[in-house]
Amino acid sequence: MNGVVEAGQAPSTGPGRPASPRRWLPWLLAGTVAWAVLLAALTWTSVRDDPPTVREQRTLTEAGPVVDRAVGELFAAAGDTAVPTPPEVERGCRVTPFAEGATLTRGVDVFVPVGSERELLERVADRLPGSWRAGVRVTSDDGPRLRADAGEFVTVSGRVDADGRVRLTADTGCRPVGDGYVAPAVGADGGQAEALAGALRALGAPAGPAPALLGAPCPAGGAVRTARAAAVAAPASPAAVLAPVAGVPLLDTAHAYAYRRGDVVVVADLSGDSVVVSATTGCAA
Template identity: 80%
Template sequence: MNGVVEAGQAPPTGPDRPASRRWLPWLLAATVAWAVLLTVLTWTSVRDDPPTVREQRSLAEAGPVVDRAAGELAAAAGDTAVLTPPEVERGCRVTPFADGATLVRAVEAFVPAGEERALLEQVADRLPGHWRAGVRVTSDGPLLRADAGEFVTVEGTVVGDGRVRLVADTGCRPVGDDYAAPTADATGAETEALAAALRALGGPAA
């Protein structure tokens, strides 16, 4: 019966079994070290790396980007462009446990009926190159799409005969310190962008 294990009996513990327990402290130490390393790398990434999703930028941080985008859009649309007041929509969900808000700024532009697409193409050509603006035809008509940076999207659509609407939108994101609307004293990101864009286009910047 030597070396034979009968059914229902546990195999004997060999002389090498206790030796495997000596690895447990090393395994535990390696696990703890790996966890610490991951924590340090995550902290460093959050502190130093640029954001990779819009949820990493609050409404307060995105506000100046939207204001500048509105100024660029107004300048690109020309003399008939009208800046509308900022719209902050609250109540969206950033995560299942966190509320957020969306900031939208729009520019309304007017042209003779039938020239709406030409205006959208003009705006796309005049916007900064890194926005990668372009116009394509959809089932709903011509659509301008661009990226103003910091996860702020730009769209331009035809909303009626001779009427074009250009929108800069943050999407839902944390409120942070909240959005501070530009004052009426002709200062701020939108005014600076509008003046700079007009100068680049050869128009008066007043």
Template identity: 75%
Template sequence: MNGVEAAGQAPPTGPGRPAAPRRWLPWLVAGTVAWAVLLAALTWLSVRNDPPTVREQRTLTEAGGVVDRAVGALVAAAGDTAVLTPPVVDRGCRVTPFAAGADLSRGVDVFVAAGGEATLLEQVAGRLPADWRAGVRVTSDGPRLRGDAGEFVTVSGGVAGDGRVRLTVDTGCRPVGDGYDVPATGAAGAEADALEEALRALGAPAGPALPVVTAPCPGGGTARSARSAGVTAPASPAAALAPVTRRPVLDDPQAYAYRRGPVTVVADLSGDRVVVSASTGCPA
């Protein structure tokens, strides 16, 4: 009425009157952009500097060295009759529903007198680095060793048969990266000579040489194992090996082992055919 607004009433809004400008909108946009830049910077710094929190943040390439060193530590803890087994890379697992990965595992077979498997596992656990938090517990499947070698690499061990313990280092499924670099073996050395000598004593041909398996020792040097394919067992393998044996370190129905200089020769007698290995270990 007469252009005068009644007290307490809002001014009319309508198509004939422009809305007040939203002066806060540019500040909101600027604040959002600044927050996004800060979040991106913090994420970049975290990726570069923070330790990984899940296994998927470390590739197989990065974990390979951890695995190799862990195997060397197991050899040092297990003693003379430890035999390295070849690395196994199992591809095809899924890191995420959209990304394939691979699992790297390495093993060590240790031979003892039947009945001494649990004692050996306890011995190994006690000699491993303290930060691995290794321990042995009794399960329905027998005594089991568990430990953590770091970088989400697990260490386990259990009874693989009468007089045999299998120790395993495993990465779990993770991105492949550039793949796993198998440690260099170098030229055939004392292990190959001791293996050939043992096979001759058993009346078996030397046959083609199998790849030597190696691992770095904790205090320097390299653990090495050479292994034969299965050969026909003589009536008494221990008697056949007696001429080349200086002093047996194990004489059991399941395995026979002896020292040949720095090399330990182990004849696995548990199967239908004898498998002979010759290994140079790591100092305890």
């Protein structure tokens, strides 16, 4: 035949000719669907079982207990003259260009003699869990700064806030809000309210609103419990009027006055034009 095809006769495809693409189309579609199903299953498993790899995978609701535990660790490391500060939730940050979030910050103020702020930061860093990789760095611009990682993308920091006062903080960074932050419940006051009332009477403060109650879990069990009064007018010499109820003070400086009443430590912040008094039962040694 010499390779000649007679008219009206379809040529043979031969062994070297590829099959029509249409024959592969069903297999291609089936493979694509199978791959999509497998990818979805792997993604679901990862979200369910794997730890988060970015901050945006944990809501403020989920991060709140981590911050609370970090505050307990900071309080236990800081010592007697530490005072937890009220939690702050700041909304309006952007988790993504299309999603709004919020940041939770909790703090601990520590009052010390002027000049010992860096020593306090270094002592706190040494007492924090080793997994936090805490350290203090000193720069000419910012002075001593503590940095640590409490896990779950919660950052811990510390700095000199004013003469004789160090501020330690734990914050979440911008997160999806979820159901919001719920502060730890504060149980029976254990004497904080009574000690606070005695200090306020000595300062001549009129009856005011109920004190704010703050709490945080201690590392070894139990909880920090603080009753914190609103600012009251400062007498001419707050330390002098507090001395009769204080006995031997734990701290007596121009910026703060602290003393112990049983298991409760009373701290009067004298750094402003008014006095803020807190009464705290801390973590067991």
